[in-house]
Amino acid sequence: MDIIYGVGGLAIGIVLAVVIQLVLLKSRKEQILKEAEKEGENLKQQKILQAKEKFLKLKEDHEVKIKDRERKLQSAEDRVRSKEKALSKKIEDANRKEKKLDQEQGTLEAKISAFDKKNQELEKVHQKTVAELSKVSGMSSEDAKTALMESLKDEARTNAMAHINEIVEEAKLNANREAKKIVIQTIQRVATEQAIENSVSVFNIDSDEVKGRIIGREGRNIRALEAATGVEIIVDDTPEAIILSCFDPVRREIARLALHQLVSDGRIHPARIEEVVAKTKKQLDEEIAETGRRTCIDLGIHGLHPELMRMVGRMKYRSSYGQNLLQHSREVANICAIMAAELGLNVKLAKRAGLLHDIGKVPDEEPELPHAVLGMKLAEKFGEKPDVCNAIGAHHDEVEMSTLIAPIVQVCDAISGARPGARREIVESYIKRIKELEGLALGYEGVSNAYAIQAGRELRVIVESEKVSDAQADELSFTISQRIQTEMTYPGQVKVTLIREKRAVNYAK
Numbered sequence: 001m002d003i004i005y006g007v008g009g010l011a012i013g014i015v016l017a018v019v020i021q022l023v024l025l026k027s028r029k030e031q032i033l034k035e036a037e038k039e040g041e042n043l044k045q046q047k048i049l050q051a052k053e054k055f056l057k058l059k060e061d062h063e064v065k066i067k068d069r070e071r072k073l074q075s076a077e078d079r080v081r082s083k084e085k086a087l088s089k090k091i092e093d094a095n096r097k098e099k100k101l102d103q104e105q106g107t108l109e110a111k112i113s114a115f116d117k118k119n120q121e122l123e124k125v126h127q128k129t130v131a132e133l134s135k136v137s138g139m140s141s142e143d144a145k146t147a148l149m150e151s152l153k154d155e156a157r158t159n160a161m162a163h164i165n166e167i168v169e170e171a172k173l174n175a176n177r178e179a180k181k182i183v184i185q186t187i188q189r190v191a192t193e194q195a196i197e198n199s200v201s202v203f204n205i206d207s208d209e210v211k212g213r214i215i216g217r218e219g220r221n222i223r224a225l226e227a228a229t230g231v232e233i234i235v236d237d238t239p240e241a242i243i244l245s246c247f248d249p250v251r252r253e254i255a256r257l258a259l260h261q262l263v264s265d266g267r268i269h270p271a272r273i274e275e276v277v278a279k280t281k282k283q284l285d286e287e288i289a290e291t292g293r294r295t296c297i298d299l300g301i302h303g304l305h306p307e308l309m310r311m312v313g314r315m316k317y318r319s320s321y322g323q324n325l326l327q328h329s330r331e332v333a334n335i336c337a338i339m340a341a342e343l344g345l346n347v348k349l350a351k352r353a354g355l356l357h358d359i360g361k362v363p364d365e366e367p368e369l370p371h372a373v374l375g376m377k378l379a380e381k382f383g384e385k386p387d388v389c390n391a392i393g394a395h396h397d398e399v400e401m402s403t404l405i406a407p408i409v410q411v412c413d414a415i416s417g418a419r420p421g422a423r424r425e426i427v428e429s430y431i432k433r434i435k436e437l438e439g440l441a442l443g444y445e446g447v448s449n450a451y452a453i454q455a456g457r458e459l460r461v462i463v464e465s466e467k468v469s470d471a472q473a474d475e476l477s478f479t480i481s482q483r484i485q486t487e488m489t490y491p492g493q494v495k496v497t498l499i500r501e502k503r504a505v506n507y508a509k
Contacts, residue, residue: 214235290313313326340408363378376390390403395413396410440484459484
């Protein structure tokens with residue numbers, strides 16, 4: 001029995017514990033629900049407040065936009081009103097001007113009428129005077145005109161003959177000089193283009209980041225490039241550009257081509273630099289040989305020794321006083337051919353001598369000899385004819401001329417080097433000469449403006465039509481040309497163009 005009572009009490013205790021646990025869980029559940037409802041209420045209030053704030057902000061922005069739009073509309077209305085006022089003022093001014101013009105037109109018509117009356121009176125006086133003169137002289141007006149014209153013709157004929165004699169004498173004195181000018185003008189018609197060479201080349205790059213790669217770590221890349229090419233590479237603040245400085249155009253061209261290949265490839269290090277420079281030198285040597293061969297083909301020169309042909313190609317990368325040596329030699333060859341044909345000499349030999357006359361400027365070695373003598377020795381070494389060798393050596397009077405081709409080559413070399421634009425001129429002296437040319441023309445009375453154009457080969461002079469007549473314009477143009485000829489030094493010729501213009505401007509309204 002005691003055991004039964006013990007088990008029953010334990011069961012009752014367990015049941016009571018479970019009931020108590022259920023009551024506590026229910027109480028906890030109600031508490032959690034109340035807290036959730038309270039938190040939801042707070043969240044709801046926050047969302048409502050946020051919505052109200054957002055609404056107020058949108059409302060405020062909308063009011064600002066409306067005010068801004070109203071302000072712009074008001075400004076536009078003000079501008080329209082100001083334009084209307086200005087237009088009204090212009091209309092009033094136009095009406096006043098129209099009235100004034102009507103008054104001036106009436107005055108002008110009155111003056112024209114008075115002028116017509118005076119003109120009629122003068123015509124009557126003129127007729128009366130002519131009649132009296134005819135009565136006194138016993139000659140009619142036609143007879144008087146005829147006699148006057150005859151006397152003027154005789155006087156004009158005498159003056160013309162005297163002027164012609166002066167021109168003929170002056171032409172005889174200046175015949176030699178004018179002949180030289182005519183020859184130069186004729187030769188200029190076959191002149192080739194000239195390339196002005198400098199001691200620097202500009203290598204353009206895409207961005208300044210490439211400069212750092214070209215310089216390399218601690219400058220090892222740029223030192224390797226300078227050592228391999230013999231060219232000074234200047235990397236400064238110049239945007240997207242690198243300067244290559246060297247007096248040898250061949251080395252400068254090798255550096256430019258090698259640098260272009262290195263930048264395009266992207267691999268820049270000392271070993272790669274030496275490889276690319278060597279490859280570029282080989283390519284340039286092939287290009288030089290091809291240039292020499294192509295030049296000989298273009299000029300119709302056959303049988304030239306390959307070494308001489310290579311030297312002709314090297315001329316492309318040499319210059320003399322800023323004049324490209326290959327273009328100069330081609331020009332001299334063409335001019336020599338023209339002159340030889342005119343004189344009935346061997347055209348092919350003359351052209352050959354003209355092309356090779358400066359070959360002594362591009363030897364592989366640099367001996368202490370004048371380039372004319374060195375060129376003659378090279379031509380003899382490679383089997384050129386004695387006439388050609390003598391013309392090469394004598395074009396600067398280093399050796400005595402023994403053939404007729406020699407003076408032709410000398411003259412053609414001087415013409416090609418002296419013609420306008422062939423050789424570089426110092427900027428300061430060029431500007432000074434241009435200013436002197438314009439100042440000479442401006443020193444004459446009646447000259448309003450003077451402009452030197454075409455690198456100083458033409459002078460445009462503008463005169464005032466009220467101060468200078470047509471006859472005076474011819475005389476003034478001749479006088480200016482004579483002063484330029486006697487007082488200034490210039491290559492070629494200077495064309496003087498004098499412009500006299502009369503303008504009559506009126507307006508139809």
